[in-house]
Structures are given as C-alpha cells and as structure tokens.
Amino acid sequence: MATITLDTRHFLDHISLDCVIFGFHDNELKVLTLQIKTTLESALPGGFLKKDETLEQAASRVLKERTGLDEIFLKQFKVFSDPSRSNENPQNPLAVDPKLPYNFEFFNKRFISVGFYALVDFTKVKPAPDFYSLEWQWNNVNEPVKYIIDHRNIIDEALEVLRLQLRHQPIGYNLLPDRFTMPELQKLYETILGRELDRRNFQRKIHSYKILNKLGERKKGGAHKSPFLYEFNLENYQKALNEGLNGTW
Amino acid sequence: MATITLDTRHFLDHISLDCVIFGFHDNELKVLTLQIKTTLESALPGGFLKKDETLEQAASRVLKERTGLDEIFLKQFKVFSDPSRSNENPQNPLAVDPKLPYNFEFFNKRFISVGFYALVDFTKVKPAPDFYSLEWQWNNVNEPVKYIIDHRNIIDEALEVLRLQLRHQPIGYNLLPDRFTMPELQKLYETILGRELDRRNFQRKIHSYKILNKLGERKKGGAHKSPFLYEFNLENYQKALNEGLNGTW
DNA sequence: GCAAAAGTGTTAGTCCTACACCCATGG
DNA sequence: CCATGGGTGTAGGACTAACACTTTTGC
Structure with a gap:
C-alpha cells in the first residue's frame, strides 16, 4: 500500500x-x-x-x-x-x-x-x-x-x-444504486430526517414529483411481496433540482 | 473626514x-x-x-x-x-x-x-x-x-x-424600524420575493406566526385609512427563528 | 361624497394526515 | 395458511388562494 x-x-x-x-x-x-x-x-x-x-x-x-x-x-x-x-x-x-x-x-x-x-x-x-x-x-x-x-x-x-x-430538492440519485425500490428510497428519507414516514403518503408525494421511472421488474429474493424497481428520471430530476420542490417533510 | x-x-x-x-x-x-x-x-x-x-x-x-x-x-x-x-x-x-x-x-x-x-x-x-x-x-x-x-x-x-x-424564518426585525405597519411589512416581503402578495392572506399568515404585538395606535399623517402600528414580539420572534416556520411564500 | 387604502370575512379547492383493504411471497 | 411487507384507495381536516364587503381618511 x-x-x-x-x-x-x-x-x-x-x-x-x-x-x-x-x-x-x-x-x-x-x-x-x-x-x-x-x-x-x-x-x-x-x-x-x-x-x-x-x-x-x-x-x-x-x-x-x-x-x-x-x-x-x-x-x-x-x-x-x-x-x-x-x-x-x-x-x-x-x-x-x-x-x-x-x-x-x-x-x-x-x-x-x-x-x-x-x-x-x-x-x-x-x-x-x-x-x-x-x-x-x-x-x-x-x-x-x-x-x-x-x-x-x-x-x-x-x-x-x-x-x-x-425539503427543497429531490435527493437519492447520488446516494442510491441505479435501481432501487420504493421502500429503499423511503428508508433513505427516514434516515436523513430521523423519523418515520407513512408508507402510502410517501409514495404519493414522491410520485407527484415525477422524478421516477417505474421499471417493469420487481426485486426478487426477499421474503414477502416483491416491490417494484425504480430508477431516477434524470431529466426531471435535474429540473426539480433547479426549480425546487416546495415539499413539507 | x-x-x-x-x-x-x-x-x-x-x-x-x-x-x-x-x-x-x-x-x-x-x-x-x-x-x-x-x-x-x-x-x-x-x-x-x-x-x-x-x-x-x-x-x-x-x-x-x-x-x-x-x-x-x-x-x-x-x-x-x-x-x-x-x-x-x-x-x-x-x-x-x-x-x-x-x-x-x-x-x-x-x-x-x-x-x-x-x-x-x-x-x-x-x-x-x-x-x-x-x-x-x-x-x-x-x-x-x-x-x-x-x-x-x-x-x-x-x-x-x-x-x-x-420561507423558514421570520424576517423584518432587523430591516424595519421598531414600529411599523402591516402594509410596510408586506412591502418588505414583496420586495424581497419580487412579486405581489394578497393583502388579506398576508395578514392572516403573519398573524398565525404570532410574532407581532399590535399597538393601540395607528399611523397618522398619510392619506386614506390609517393603518395600525405593530412591533415584533421578540420572545416569539426568537423562538420562530430557532424553530423554523414552514411557510410557503 | 369620492377615491384610495386598510380592516375583516367567506368559500372552493388543494394538500396533508391518518387510516382500511387487498395482494404477493416465504416459511 | 399465516405473518409480513408492499400496492392502492378514501375520508376528514388543515391550509391556501381568490375574492366581497365595510371602514377610514384626505381632498
């Protein structure tokens, strides 16, 4: 070394x-x-x-x-x-x-x-x-x-x-792998904020930002129902970065 | 000099x-x-x-x-x-x-x-x-x-x-004189934001922050109806500075 | 008394919150 | 088949945005 x-x-x-x-x-x-x-x-x-x-x-x-x-x-x-x-x-x-x-x-x-x-x-x-x-x-x-x-x-x-x-910008593109599930993204938000979020409201809010592409596949291997995989829509993500989100987490 | x-x-x-x-x-x-x-x-x-x-x-x-x-x-x-x-x-x-x-x-x-x-x-x-x-x-x-x-x-x-x-903190204490009117405070916000705000919604929102003391007097001298004078409630103002406001201007 | 500015109130729509319900998967 | 986690839907309440009406003041 x-x-x-x-x-x-x-x-x-x-x-x-x-x-x-x-x-x-x-x-x-x-x-x-x-x-x-x-x-x-x-x-x-x-x-x-x-x-x-x-x-x-x-x-x-x-x-x-x-x-x-x-x-x-x-x-x-x-x-x-x-x-x-x-x-x-x-x-x-x-x-x-x-x-x-x-x-x-x-x-x-x-x-x-x-x-x-x-x-x-x-x-x-x-x-x-x-x-x-x-x-x-x-x-x-x-x-x-x-x-x-x-x-x-x-x-x-x-x-x-x-x-x-x-609160003002999308986050995750730099912190998550290229493909990830909604629960993973939510965990990221919860970890940064230091508190739990409602699963259903979280999905709705994130979707309203239109920064995700839903992939057809699901993540397999884990127990229980397999979640969908997503990737970031870079064009919209970038736009959201520039224009701000006005969210209330 | x-x-x-x-x-x-x-x-x-x-x-x-x-x-x-x-x-x-x-x-x-x-x-x-x-x-x-x-x-x-x-x-x-x-x-x-x-x-x-x-x-x-x-x-x-x-x-x-x-x-x-x-x-x-x-x-x-x-x-x-x-x-x-x-x-x-x-x-x-x-x-x-x-x-x-x-x-x-x-x-x-x-x-x-x-x-x-x-x-x-x-x-x-x-x-x-x-x-x-x-x-x-x-x-x-x-x-x-x-x-x-x-x-x-x-x-x-x-x-x-x-x-x-x-968007997150009250503003005005440092920029305005000790006593001021609501329209003056509104003008300050409008000037910083670069756009006009609705007079009535502005009042309601500011009041909801509870950072103002309404003084009995009114500002005289100007034409038209004389506006009330206010001062900042420093205790609450300071609290709002520390805790944040979560406003949507 | 008229114009302009200020105080107060109302309503529709949007967004957030807090839930209930169903579905898929592994053990 | 059941426990657990994930996908979707809905009702209530809070907040925002848009607007009407009244009051005060100087000219």
Whole structure:
C-alpha cells in the first residue's frame, strides 16, 4: 500500500477544506472517515487549495483522489474559522505525530476550513490509501464516535443542511444504486430526517414529483411481496433540482 | 473626514470577507456600497480576518466599524474562491491606484472571500468614512449598477439565500424600524420575493406566526385609512427563528 | 361624497394526515 | 395458511388562494 506524498508547495496557506461524505447502507446514513490509530479518534477527509483552482475544484479533486468518484453531488455549506481549531491544537493528532511525512511548517498554522458535503453511492466507493496511511471507515452519523477537533460539529452541521435540502430538492440519485425500490428510497428519507414516514403518503408525494421511472421488474429474493424497481428520471430530476420542490417533510 | 489607516500586520493572508448589507427604504431593497470615483463602479464593503478572531467576529467588527451598528442579523452564506477574483485582477481599482495608503504586498495576493449578508435598519445606519475615502451609497438591488470583480454575483447569491430564509424564518426585525405597519411589512416581503402578495392572506399568515404585538395606535399623517402600528414580539420572534416556520411564500 | 387604502370575512379547492383493504411471497 | 411487507384507495381536516364587503381618511 503506497503512501501518497503531499507536496505542500502548491497550496495556499491557512485554507483547507473538509468533506462530509454521506453514504447509505444497511438502512443507515454513514459518513466516510479516517481512523487515527494512536487515539482511536475519527477524522474527516480533508484537503487543501491549490493556487490555481477554486474551492469547488479542490473539493472535487480531493474526492476523486480519495474515493475514486467523479461527478458526484458536492456542495459547500459552511466555513469553520474558530482560531482554536488550528493544527497547533494538541488535540489534533496530525500535529503531534512526528513520524508523519509532511511539512510541519505548512501544517502548524491556523487553518480556516471550508466544509463540503458529498452524497455518494456507498457501493461504488473504493477509498484510496490515505496520505498518512490512516484507515478508512464508514461511521454511522449518529454513532457516538470520538472525532478530532471540531469534526463532530462539522458533521452535525452538514446533516442539518442535508435535511434542509430534502425539503427543497429531490435527493437519492447520488446516494442510491441505479435501481432501487420504493421502500429503499423511503428508508433513505427516514434516515436523513430521523423519523418515520407513512408508507402510502410517501409514495404519493414522491410520485407527484415525477422524478421516477417505474421499471417493469420487481426485486426478487426477499421474503414477502416483491416491490417494484425504480430508477431516477434524470431529466426531471435535474429540473426539480433547479426549480425546487416546495415539499413539507 | 479622517481616513482610517489599515494595518495589515494583524490579518491572515489570502482570506477576506465581503458584506452584503441589506436595508429597506422607500419600498426598495437596497444594498450599502462604496462608490469608486475613478471608474464609477460600486464595491461591497469588505474586510479581513485578524489572527485571533473567527470570521463571524471579523464580519461583526467590520460592520460595527463601518456602519456603527451592533448586534444585527449577520450570516455567512458562501465562499467565493475563483482564482481570477484576486486583487491582481486589473479590474479591481483598489489594486491599481497607487495613491491609496495600504500595504501592496498584502493586497496583491489571491483572496478567498467569505460572503456575509446583513439585515439592517436603513434609518439607523451612519456609514463611517471609508478606509480609502470612497463614498457610501445605497444601491437598489435590482438597479443595473456596475460592480467591481464579482460583487454583482455576490449580491445576487445573497439575495437568493435571503429569499430562502424568508420561507423558514421570520424576517423584518432587523430591516424595519421598531414600529411599523402591516402594509410596510408586506412591502418588505414583496420586495424581497419580487412579486405581489394578497393583502388579506398576508395578514392572516403573519398573524398565525404570532410574532407581532399590535399597538393601540395607528399611523397618522398619510392619506386614506390609517393603518395600525405593530412591533415584533421578540420572545416569539426568537423562538420562530430557532424553530423554523414552514411557510410557503 | 369620492377615491384610495386598510380592516375583516367567506368559500372552493388543494394538500396533508391518518387510516382500511387487498395482494404477493416465504416459511 | 399465516405473518409480513408492499400496492392502492378514501375520508376528514388543515391550509391556501381568490375574492366581497365595510371602514377610514384626505381632498
């Protein structure tokens, strides 16, 4: 497993970004994190801004490098600028492990971090070896895991924005496999919202958005009545993204 | 009129902030801007981040310094990071006027700017002399004024976020005088939304939020039937801010 | 007393909510 | 054949949108 080296000369000082990468699996909303072995804490994958790119390009590059995914839903949601969140903070294990192969002068400064959140298809993510050879891990968003610095807070804020997005935009295309069932989509909504929804009303509402194509087939193999399979109608989905939905979840 | 000098030693490199300061006057939504005499362009008031403060503190400080206002509604809404928006851009008149009393080495770098928007009471703003002795000016948001760099875009994005805010949170406390009439509040909503609302449905909806105290008096002096005066019920207003409204404007 | 603006009320339609019922599948 | 989950339908209530009527004020 090769360690990717990190040449800090191309990066702007003081500015970083952190990605909250949401995935959906086993009826749970999960966040892709890095496990820090020395302290057993989790950290969000982050990155830095090259001198000739926008933050969006940087976030997209970081995600591509680390998850292999391209063209996924990616959005900045807040800047975290508390002076105490810098890497000089001894709570940040990246700042205290001298064995890590990076440029201390660059890292041990105050960082303003732009938070991005991404929605990805859990099954398609193949995390690349981390810069620091940390281990990748999918954490359940609600699990009381210990995170470095303010990463717990960054996740919570991302989740709140995601919930808001749910009210105005369709969601799911990036989080679900290409073909899925109505109960699966409903589970996704319920998981994000943190509460149960009525099965029948959910179907009616989703159908009223006209963002789904019903496929002839049904999902077989499970017990009980087999549900229909759906795929997203990308044209209408995109239109709904642009125009908004005005829903009341 | 004294020129405020700008000691750049306390600021972080590469990071700035721009404020879209909304005010409401003459039934128009206005933005507080600086007029650049040489090119007749407008610019948003901006500032920099001190080494020991958060972005929110910096924005609050900048607003206090420049408008005299304290404890106003202030919120970051987006980061603008296009590499071409730097001060090296010859379109930025701040970069090309050698008479201006500032540290060129600091300014002529690439800047990532965090956009804030503020809601202020038009009548209470007393703009302080600008660092560069530029002139203050209230621009109508829709007026086709020429702005430096990407400031037109920053305003448009702020307006969009403001419209979204309207759907989930009460608005007006920061934009209207302490006592106001229902038609004035309605005009504010109509101006932000860019469309007309039904007078009677508006009243009912606003009242359902229970964020207003009806005062006994009426506003006199104008022609026609005199409208009642209202003030915001701050306790409920604050509660509504925290809990959200779920409106459909 | 007339025009314009503001206060109050009503009604039809839409949307949300909360249910009941039937059907398919595996054990 | 029964337990469980999935597909479809319907009635009640809340909320919205559209509109009518009355009241106040300045000219």
